[in-house]
Amino acid sequence: MKELSNSVAIVGVDESDEIGTLPQVSQLSLHLQAIHNAIDDAGLKISDIDGIFTAGQHSPVLLGEALGVTPRYVDGTTVGGCSFIMMVGHAVAALHHGLCDVAVISHGESGRSGTGVTRNRDTSLSGQFEMPYGFGGAPTYFGMITNRHMYEYGTTLENWADVAVSTRAWAGLNPKARFRDPITVQDVLDSRPMFYPFNLLNICVVTDAGGAVVLTRADRAKDCAKKPIYVRGAGEGTEHTLVTNMTDIPHSKATALSGSKAFEMAGVTHSDFDHIMLYDAFTSGPPMMLESLGFCKPGEGVTFFEDGKSTPGGSLPINTNGGGLSYTHSGMYGIFPIIEAVRQQRGECGDRQVPGVKLSLVNGMGGMLSAAGTIVLSHEK
Numbered sequence: 001m002k003e004l005s006n007s008v009a010i011v012g013v014d015e016s017d018e019i020g021t022l023p024q025v026s027q028l029s030l031h032l033q034a035i036h037n038a039i040d041d042a043g044l045k046i047s048d049i050d051g052i053f054t055a056g057q058h059s060p061v062l063l064g065e066a067l068g069v070t071p072r073y074v075d076g077t078t079v080g081g082c083s084f085i086m087m088v089g090h091a092v093a094a095l096h097h098g099l100c101d102v103a104v105i106s107h108g109e110s111g112r113s114g115t116g117v118t119r120n121r122d123t124s125l126s127g128q129f130e131m132p133y134g135f136g137g138a139p140t141y142f143g144m145i146t147n148r149h150m151y152e153y154g155t156t157l158e159n160w161a162d163v164a165v166s167t168r169a170w171a172g173l174n175p176k177a178r179f180r181d182p183i184t185v186q187d188v189l190d191s192r193p194m195f196y197p198f199n200l201l202n203i204c205v206v207t208d209a210g211g212a213v214v215l216t217r218a219d220r221a222k223d224c225a226k227k228p229i230y231v232r233g234a235g236e237g238t239e240h241t242l243v244t245n246m247t248d249i250p251h252s253k254a255t256a257l258s259g260s261k262a263f264e265m266a267g268v269t270h271s272d273f274d275h276i277m278l279y280d281a282f283t284s285g286p287p288m289m290l291e292s293l294g295f296c297k298p299g300e301g302v303t304f305f306e307d308g309k310s311t312p313g314g315s316l317p318i319n320t321n322g323g324g325l326s327y328t329h330s331g332m333y334g335i336f337p338i339i340e341a342v343r344q345q346r347g348e349c350g351d352r353q354v355p356g357v358k359l360s361l362v363n364g365m366g367g368m369l370s371a372a373g374t375i376v377l378s379h380e381k
Helices: 027-042 060-067 083-096 125-129 138-153 157-171 185-190 253-266 285-293 301-305 323-327 335-346
Strands: 008-015 051-054 073-075 102-110 193-195 208-217 229-238 275-278 360-366 371-378
Touching: 008 027, 008 083, 008 335, 027 060, 027 102, 027 208, 051 060, 051 083, 060 073, 073 083, 083 102, 083 208, 083 229, 083 335, 083 360, 083 371, 102 335, 138 193, 138 285, 157 185, 157 285, 157 301, 157 323, 208 335, 229 253, 229 335, 253 285, 253 360, 253 371, 275 285, 275 335, 285 301, 285 360, 335 360, 335 371
Parallel strands: 051 073, 051 102, 275 360
Antiparallel strands: 008 208, 008 229, 102 208, 229 371, 360 371
16 A cells, blocks of 8 residues: 555545534535535535545435436445545545546534434344343443453543543634533533443534545645645554454554554654544543554553643644534544544644644544544645
């Protein structure tokens, strides 16, 4: 994959017209709004799109029909919230080999309002073999994983609260964030208990939102409206379907695999990054992902969030849009860290802009640590 490094650039990104509580907006409309906005951001036309990538309820076929285009290439890989991060690597390969010329990765989900969502009988493996024994959704699964981390490494409730405080500090600088008021460690500890060790402020917001990313080959990218942001590296990994089949809780083998692939393709090491975007459905996620990616030893991920290291003005800015914890989280969050990384690399983030940023890492998990995607982005080749 090294030969594909810097061969493709992201040229357009944007969210849906609104994010938040939108019962009047269908999930398809969230997709279409985001795609139109991202295409405008790129200075291209809808008719230029010939590659469509999406995950979730709506297929790339439906998006093509709704957009009025007939794509030459489609990808509907669905492995959870990291699907969109994985798709960046897939789009790089497709564009490099001429399977399409302009690719759009799109997300639209009515996570809060449930618009157009119907309940189906659960025939999944987890529905058959885990939920009857007390698992009842993501907080219970991640709660178990997080409890194991606390048992193994002595991590504390205060450590997890540091993550929420850091992320909220960034959200305070993002006008689009759902929650912007500052919080303290004590606020997190005093918030409503949900599922141990999580209180309400340890868990992501739930919103309706759409997002889209537009990519094209580097030789064409220079003619687009905005500064091209090059995909220097991309990697993906999978491990298990059932959390009870994880081989080394709380270590994510999928994350480790995706990171090693992306770093090798980009030719970078951990110390090269000056901006990091991590999937944060729960406060324990970012520290665990830093550990699995090899930024530190197991149990030390929480140190990145101590003493303001990850906050505005800190030594390593993390989740600068306010993250899923405070900005937005529609259910499959992975498109939004990409959007933020691109905006940071362009220098478009106003009060939350990271000075002199050169290299961004985007990493996300899918399912219950079942899959992972990692990409490396830069405005420099």
